[in-house]
Amino acid sequence: MSxxxxxxxxxxxxxxxxxxxxxxxxxxxxTAAYQFIRHDYSVVQCxxxxxxxxxxxIDFTGEEWQQLYNSSYFAEMTKWHQKQRIIDIQARFTKLKNYCTNDIKNFLDVGCGEGWGLIEAVKLGWNSYGIDISDNRVNEAKNGNINFTPGNLPDACYPDSFFDCIYMDSVLEHLIDPVSYLKEINRIMKRGGILYLGVPNEDSLFNNVKRILYRLKGDKISEKIKPFETPYHVGGFNQTSLPAAASKTDFKIVELRNFAAHFEFRKYTINSKNFWMHLFLLPVDILAILLRKEIYLEAYLKK
Ligand SMILES: [Zn+2]
Structure with a gap:
């Protein structure tokens, strides 16, 4: 196919x-989106x-977005996945501390979800701020030391140069205009402060394998991004476009890394469709490590 x-x-x-x-x-x-969106969309690579x-x-109304983001978005996690996520957050926070010029005082988690990042930030003695469209925090992340704002970052109107450290995992790919978001983050960040960005790597080996499978089935479906299917990724990054987004702001990349949670099948409940799919694709995971085409990208950016 050309x-x-x-x-x-x-x-x-x-x-x-x-x-x-x-x-x-x-x-x-x-199926949920099929009834109310147009059907002539394409996935395009710049x-x-x-x-x-x-x-x-995409120009959905707020109501249409709400219909897409219903409660089914937050999947049940296995114990292994939950433990792994906290270990990952702790490792990232150690790097953020090392990269930040200032002693970290004010910390913000954009798209804080269940609030695991907020809890870890409090343990490090940071003033912990979280923002998310809806409040999905676990009880431990609802204590008095944590400041939570429901809504969108641009509407929160945080003061200029307020945060030393901002954490944004699995958010950028959900935004229609990621550059304006990054500019807002830059505005509220102190000079010398540090930003963490985590996104899926659309050019991962896993996606290449999916493309082959789709072609074998004769589907014209794109293996890139998932704008109308959970998890509703409306934009997709690779090792070129993530630095391109950062270059539109006053941030400098201090580290860009390709990674994966190895043995992903352990994230899913035994016998679920995803469990078997990821177990079947284990050789792809291993090959991706060797080829440096793993399924996530992360960047540490300094102001
Ligand atoms: Zn472009």
Missing amino acids: KTTVNEQNITCPLCKNNRGIITGKPEIS ANCGYYFVNPP
Whole structure:
């Protein structure tokens, strides 16, 4: 199947504003979304910065987004997954401390979810702030030392140069305009402060394998991003486009890393569809380590 170059007038890359792109296929549309969204969307890769996005651009109303983000978004975690997530957060926080010029006083978790990052920040003596569209915090993350704001970051109006450290894991790929978000984060960050960004790597070996499977089935579905299916990723990053997003702001990348939680099948309940799929794909996980094409990317950015 040859890749189609998109007509110059038709697209604008949300990251770099370039007008040329390559269609990688059609996005999958969930049954929930099928009734109220248009069906002519494509997944496009920008020919300049490599960012993946949906064309035509998504312009859902707040109500339509709410219909997509229902309670089914937060899947049940296994004990192994929960423990692993806390170990990952602790390792990232150690790096953030080392990279930050200032002693960390004010910490913000954007898209704080269940609040595990907020809890770990309190343990380190940081003033812990969290923001998320809806409050899904576990009870331990609801104590008096934690400041929580429901809603969107731009509406929170935090003061200029307030935070020493901002943590944003699995958020950027959900945003229609990631650059404006990064600019807002830059505004509220102190000079010398540090930002953590974690995103899926759309050019992972796992996605390449999916592309082969889709082609064998004869589907024209794109293996990149999932705009209308949980987890509703509307943009997709790789090792080129994540630095491209950072370059639109006053942040400098101090570390960019490709990684994965090895043996991902342990994240899922035994016998679930995902468990068997990831167990079956274990050789792909191992090969991805060798090829440095693992399924996540993380960046540490300094102001
Ligand atoms: Zn671009």
